[in-house]
Amino acid sequence: xxxxxxxxxxxxxxxxxxxxxxxxxxxxxxxxxxxxxxxxxxxxxxxxxxxxxxxxxxxxxxxxxxxxxxxxxxxxxxxxxxxxxxxxxxxxxxxxxxxxxxxxxxxxxxxxxxxxxxxxxxxxxxxxxxxxxxxxxxxxxxxxxxxxxxxxxxxxxxxxxxxxxxxxxxxxxxxxxxxxxxxxxxxxxxxxxxxxxxxxxxxxxxxxxxxxxxxxxxxxxxxxxxxxxxxxxxxxxxxxxxxxxxxxxxxxxxxxxxxxxxxxxxxxxxxxxxxxxxxxxxxxxxxxxxxxxxxxxxxxxxxxxxxxxxxxxxxxxxxxxxxxxxxxxxxxxxx
Amino acid sequence: xxxxxxxxxxxxxxxxxxxxxxxxxxxxxxxxxxxxxxxxxxxxxxxxxxxxxxxxxxxxxxxxxxxxxxxxxxxxxxxxxxxxxxxxxxxxxxxxxxxxxxxxxxxxxxxxxxxxxxxxxxxxxxxxxxxxxxxxxxxxxxxxxxxxxxxxxxxxxxxxxxxxxxxxxxxxxxxxxxxxxxxxxxxxxxxxxxxxxxxxxxxxxxxxxxxxxxxxxxxxxxxxxxxxxxxxxxxxxxxxxxxxxxxxxxxx
Numbered sequence: 001x002x003x004x005x006x007x008x009x010x011x012x013x014x015x016x017x018x019x020x021x022x023x024x025x026x027x028x029x030x031x032x033x034x035x036x037x038x039x040x041x042x043x044x045x046x047x048x049x050x051x052x053x054x055x056x057x058x059x060x061x062x063x064x065x066x067x068x069x070x071x072x073x074x075x076x077x078x079x080x081x082x083x084x085x086x087x088x089x090x091x092x093x094x095x096x097x098x099x100x101x102x103x104x105x106x107x108x109x110x111x112x113x114x115x116x117x118x119x120x121x122x123x124x125x126x127x128x129x130x131x132x133x134x135x136x137x138x139x140x141x142x143x144x145x146x147x148x149x150x151x152x153x154x155x156x157x158x159x160x161x162x163x164x165x166x167x168x169x170x171x172x173x174x175x176x177x178x179x180x181x182x183x184x185x186x187x188x189x190x191x192x193x194x195x196x197x198x199x200x201x202x203x204x205x206x207x208x209x210x211x212x213x214x215x216x217x218x219x220x221x222x223x224x225x226x227x228x229x230x231x232x233x234x235x236x237x238x239x240x241x242x243x244x245x246x247x248x249x250x251x252x253x254x255x256x257x258x259x260x261x262x263x264x265x266x267x268x269x270x271x272x273x274x275x276x277x278x279x280x281x282x283x284x285x286x287x288x289x290x291x292x293x294x295x296x297x298x299x300x301x302x303x304x305x306x307x308x309x310x311x312x313x314x315x316x317x318x319x320x321x322x323x324x325x326x327x328x329x330x331x332x333x334x335x
Numbered sequence: 336x337x338x339x340x341x342x343x344x345x346x347x348x349x350x351x352x353x354x355x356x357x358x359x360x361x362x363x364x365x366x367x368x369x370x371x372x373x374x375x376x377x378x379x380x381x382x383x384x385x386x387x388x389x390x391x392x393x394x395x396x397x398x399x400x401x402x403x404x405x406x407x408x409x410x411x412x413x414x415x416x417x418x419x420x421x422x423x424x425x426x427x428x429x430x431x432x433x434x435x436x437x438x439x440x441x442x443x444x445x446x447x448x449x450x451x452x453x454x455x456x457x458x459x460x461x462x463x464x465x466x467x468x469x470x471x472x473x474x475x476x477x478x479x480x481x482x483x484x485x486x487x488x489x490x491x492x493x494x495x496x497x498x499x500x501x502x503x504x505x506x507x508x509x510x511x512x513x514x515x516x517x518x519x520x521x522x523x524x525x526x527x528x529x530x531x532x533x534x535x536x537x538x539x540x541x542x543x544x545x546x547x548x549x550x551x552x553x554x555x556x557x558x559x560x561x562x563x564x565x566x567x568x569x570x571x572x573x574x575x576x577x578x579x580x581x582x583x584x585x586x587x
Binding site: 003004084212215216218219220222223225226227228229230275276277279280 | 382385386387406407408409410411412414415416418421424425426427428431432435436438439443444445469482485489
């Protein structure tokens with residue numbers, strides 16, 4: 001089978017999975033709802049309990065699972081391709097840290113009492129500020145500068161977040177902050193979707209525009225440049241990738257909190273199925289990320305273990321064993 | 336016909352002149368060997384010739400157009416660059432990596448892999464049997480041929496190769512140099528950075544000798560590599576041998 005057909009088949013399988021889980025996520029939840037009745041109510045414009053639960057609670061939550069999971073998967077694939085390092089993760093840019101700091105500051109100042117949008121907007125502001133600082137720090141520098149700038153920004157944002165946690169006067173507020181930092185899609189509304197959407201759309205377009213350059217970069221920066229790709233400067237590949245990933249991930253973390261391992265594990269697992277070609281990994285990583293987060297969110301909702309499990313905790317619990325398995329397999333290969 | 340011409344090209348890094356007023360003229364069908372001791376500025380001069388760096392002063396013309404005026408995409412269709420071997424390639428199939436050479440023509444994936452230029456490049460470099468193998472499983476010699484095949488797949492009039500035979504055994508080095516010579520025979524202009532002076536003398540039409548960033552001599556190999564140059568630039572003495580393939584051997 002031709003490699004393009006293999007990728008197409010992989011995309012079709014993943015897309016089917018996403019559509020299936022999308023439907024399942026709308027149908028099943030904590031409250032039993034007759035889906036067909038609720039759907040009829042929604043279409044007829046009736047505000048029944050079932051219609052409200054599906055249209056105002058489950059639909060935005062499900063859409064966010066698709067967007068956040070997809071963005072984490074896509075950003076992971078793009079950054080791993082650009083840095084030629086399969087262990088790169090969207091978190092290395094430091095933008096997630098900026099979003100967390102922005103959101104935590106909203107908790108600290110009590111602004112979240114003003115509006116439901118205050119928390120995600122605070123996260124978005126933090127992410128955009130971090131992205132601006134990152135772009136300024138990196139400038140025309142290469143991948144090493146990007147990694148160092150991301151590490152510096154990430155550490156600084158983590159230190160400031162810890163400082164806010166340290167200074168927060170109420171133990172309840174610290175609990176809320178800790179809870180938010182673990183990542184979740186619970187109680188998200190369409191306000192969160194609209195806040196997240198522009199960054200997701202712009203970020204996706206910027207990242208997808210770099211696909212061919214990522215292929216060329218597999219043979220090194222000099223080969224990529226000699227094949228006609230401009231890597232640095234305004235409009236260069238690095239700017240598109242860093243800005244795209246920063247916008248997408250920052251917007252998502254602002255509404256969901258930090259959700260780890262999706263950006264790392266999904267491209268890692270799908271790479272062998274795409275012939276190790278970075279451009280072919282992008283769409284499957286988006287779909288795979290969406291699939292994983294939809295699945296994790298359904299598990300979180302449907303498994304009753306007292307207080308609802310936070311999504312970030314579950315993805316980490318699922319993701320870490322994948323790496324343990326990889327380590328064991330690598331050791332076997334080496335010996 | 337002149338394909339690539341550099342005139343008095345200079346580049347400084349900090350206080351140090353890495354390339355000083357270097358010139359080179361590459362004509363169609365010619366192989367130029369860029370030689371000189373380590374740190375002479377050969378690789379930087381190659382990067383300038385490839386348009387990957389902009390000189391502080393001087394002028395580089397590619398097919399009669401200033402390098403600065405050519406878009407990266409057009410440059411990529413006229414000049415292929417093979418940098419020094421950067422280590423293990425990714426585990427993509429050899430054909431897919433060679434097909435990346437079609438990217439300057441806007442061709443990618445299976446469309447590029449099916450292009451006749453890719454098949455021809457794999458054929459002349461003897462990689463047809465290995466084209467489905469992951470590139471990470473190739474030996475050093477096969478990797479060198481794959482890099483050349485990727486450059487040939489672009490089908491450019493100019494090829495620049497930076498130490499393409501540096502890590503190869505004599506048989507692979509010889510076969511690579513034959514491939515370059517063969518390509519020149521088909522009308523391409525080729526500049527190769529070389530350390531093997533025996534192969535440089537045997538396969539190049541002209542040698543350009545660099546030392547301390549400057550081109551200190553250029554011309555036919557036997558004229559460039561005289562006893563005096565070997566002693567002053569390479570710090571080795573030469574013993575003349577009668578009736579040998581090369582009329583001299585190196586001794587310290």
